[in-house]
Amino acid sequence: MSDRPADAYDVAVLGAGAAGLVAATRAAECGARTVLLEKNRKPGVKILISGGTRCNVTNARGLRRIESITGPVDPGFDPKLLRGVRAIQDAFGPGGPFLGPALRRLDVDRSARLFEDEGVTLKVEANGKIFPLSDTAVDVLAALTRRLGRSGAEARYLAPAKGIARDGSSFRIDLPDGPVHARRVVLAVGGRSFPGCGTTGDGYAIAKALGHSIVEVRPALVPLKVVPEWVPTLRGLSLPDVVASVHGSTGPALAQRREAILFTHTGLSGPAILDVSRAEARRAEGDRLELRIDFHPDVPREELDRRLQAEARRGKAAVATLLSADLPHRLAECILDHCGVPRSRTGPDLSRAERVKLVGALKGLALPIAGTLGFEKAEVSSGGVALEEVDPKTMQSRLVAGLFFAGEVLDLDGLIGGYNFQAAWSTGWLAGEAAAGPA
Ligand SMILES: Cc1cc2nc3c(=O)[nH]c(=O)nc-3n(C[C@H](O)[C@H](O)[C@H](O)COP(=O)(O)OP(=O)(O)OC[C@H]3O[C@@H](n4cnc5c(N)ncnc54)[C@H](O)[C@@H]3O)c2cc1C
Numbered sequence: 420m421s422d423r424p425a426d427a428y429d430v431a432v433l434g435a436g437a438a439g440l441v442a443a444t445r446a447a448e449c450g451a452r453t454v455l456l457e458k459n460r461k462p463g464v465k466i467l468i469s470g471g472t473r474c475n476v477t478n479a480r481g482l483r484r485i486e487s488i489t490g491p492v493d494p495g496f497d498p499k500l501l502r503g504v505r506a507i508q509d510a511f512g513p514g515g516p517f518l519g520p521a522l523r524r525l526d527v528d529r530s531a532r533l534f535e536d537e538g539v540t541l542k543v544e545a546n547g548k549i550f551p552l553s554d555t556a557v558d559v560l561a562a563l564t565r566r567l568g569r570s571g572a573e574a575r576y577l578a579p580a581k582g583i584a585r586d587g588s589s590f591r592i593d594l595p596d597g598p599v600h601a602r603r604v605v606l607a608v609g610g611r612s613f614p615g616c617g618t619t620g621d622g623y624a625i626a627k628a629l630g631h632s633i634v635e636v637r638p639a640l641v642p643l644k645v646v647p648e649w650v651p652t653l654r655g656l657s658l659p660d661v662v663a664s665v666h667g668s669t670g671p672a673l674a675q676r677r678e679a680i681l682f683t684h685t686g687l688s689g690p691a692i693l694d695v696s697r698a699e700a701r702r703a704e705g706d707r708l709e710l711r712i713d714f715h716p717d718v719p720r721e722e723l724d725r726r727l728q729a730e731a732r733r734g735k736a737a738v739a740t741l742l743s744a745d746l747p748h749r750l751a752e753c754i755l756d757h758c759g760v761p762r763s764r765t766g767p768d769l770s771r772a773e774r775v776k777l778v779g780a781l782k783g784l785a786l787p788i789a790g791t792l793g794f795e796k797a798e799v800s801s802g803g804v805a806l807e808e809v810d811p812k813t814m815q816s817r818l819v820a821g822l823f824f825a826g827e828v829l830d831l832d833g834l835i836g837g838y839n840f841q842a843a844w845s846t847g848w849l850a851g852e853a854a855a856g857p858a
Pocket of ligand 1: 433434435436437438439456457458459462463464465466468469470471474475476477578579580581607608609610612613616617618619621622797798799825826827828836837838839840841843
């Protein structure tokens with residue numbers, strides 16, 4: 420005789436975010452009696468604010484065929500960059516291989532179809548980011564909840580899971596208004612970033628209580644604070660194409676990214692900064708890291724030096740004016756200050772030593788990192804449930820039979836560009852199918 424409570428569900432999915440919505444839908448579509456438990460009043464809060472409320476659903480580099488996208492493809496995007504799931508794995512660094520089976524089960528092409536089948540036409544932007552043609556995250560969430568509704572899964576909101584415990588052959592999920600029982604559980608409660616969205620790190624405590632190890636959780640894809648006080652004076656200034664890199668005291672760059680940056684009232688943000696912030700998230704205790712910015716990625720140092728030398732000789736223009744040909748004037752002045760060159764310096768008076776310093780700053784302005792803006796402003800959390808304790812072929816715990824994981828609660832964090840959602844869709848899909856499967 421079974422010791423399972425008569426009202427037990429086959430599958431309970433915890434968290435109605437990107438991964439949980441897909442996991443619950445898929446489990447129910449596979450025939451499991453499924454309940455989705457979400458602590459917020461509504462599902463997918465983070466989806467709605469993602470990508471500046473446009474929701475960057477995935478990345479075209481991960482496609483097999485560009486035809487999988489029915490909307491416009493920006494002519495600036497080169498279809499030769501298509502690399503299939505490898506491109507998505509690479510964006511996750513050391514966590515990439517773990518994602519292989521999930522990505523092969525629901526790859527980028529099939530993920531795109533999932534949305535297009537619900538009437539959400541997708542488009543590819545020049546940098547490979549895939550958005551809904553409507554530029555509206557609401558449409559992405561509506562597609563997911565429509566399919567969830569058809570799947571037959573039951574959704575319960577204002578249902579914060581306090582803990583999970585084994586209860587005979589099923590699990591007991593403790594909720595404020597009484598427990599829910601389920602044969603299998605998918606933990607998809609996300610990480611700790613943007614806690615206002617409901618993601619307050621509950622999953623780590625729940626997984627730990629069940630015996631799982633948690634890799635230290637830190638804010639990632641997060642704006643950086645830097646030491647020099649002049650940086651915030653440039654707030655609002657953005658540069659569309661620079662190379663940002665993070666360096667330790669020795670060795671090669673720990674992270675490097677060519678993209679846009681934005682000066683803010685606390686330091687630096689923008690896609691290039693968020694991506695290289697992962698190095699700060701992984702910084703060892705006691706290490707000091709430095710951000711470097713190359714303002715002229717296409718011009719070699721020697722060429723830049725030659726150009727500045729030639730321009731300085733010509734006429735009596737101020738050096739700040741010469742630098743302003745390619746940079747905003749305010750930034751040019753700050754770079755002069757940073758290098759100890761008077762703002763009044765004119766070209767002919769520029770010494771060789773000053774010129775060398777300026778060229779060095781233009782090719783690698785070094786700004787000591789003073790920290791990050793923390794979980795409040797981090798797009799994702801790095802760290803989480805240790806990957807070696809989870810079977811990548813099923814997303815099932817190797818320690819607790821019947822417990823599955825999906826999404827950001829795992830020790831996975833990818834680059835900016837739709838990669839994190841792709842991991843959530845794929846791990847959610849695989850976890851949902853596996854949780855619904857035979858014992
Ligand atoms: C501002 C911002 C913009 C972003 N933009 C993009 C983008 O454009 N493209 C991209 O790829 N990624 C983006 N990301 C990252 C992306 O949103 C996440 O990686 C993704 O949402 C993770 O999915 P998830 O399902 O694991 O977690 P989430 O989507 O965070 O969902 C977790 C859900 O679990 C619920 N929950 C938490 N605790 C409990 C509990 N105890 N009981 C029940 N429910 C619980 C939460 O309320 C939440 O609804 C962005 C993130 C932020 C913060």
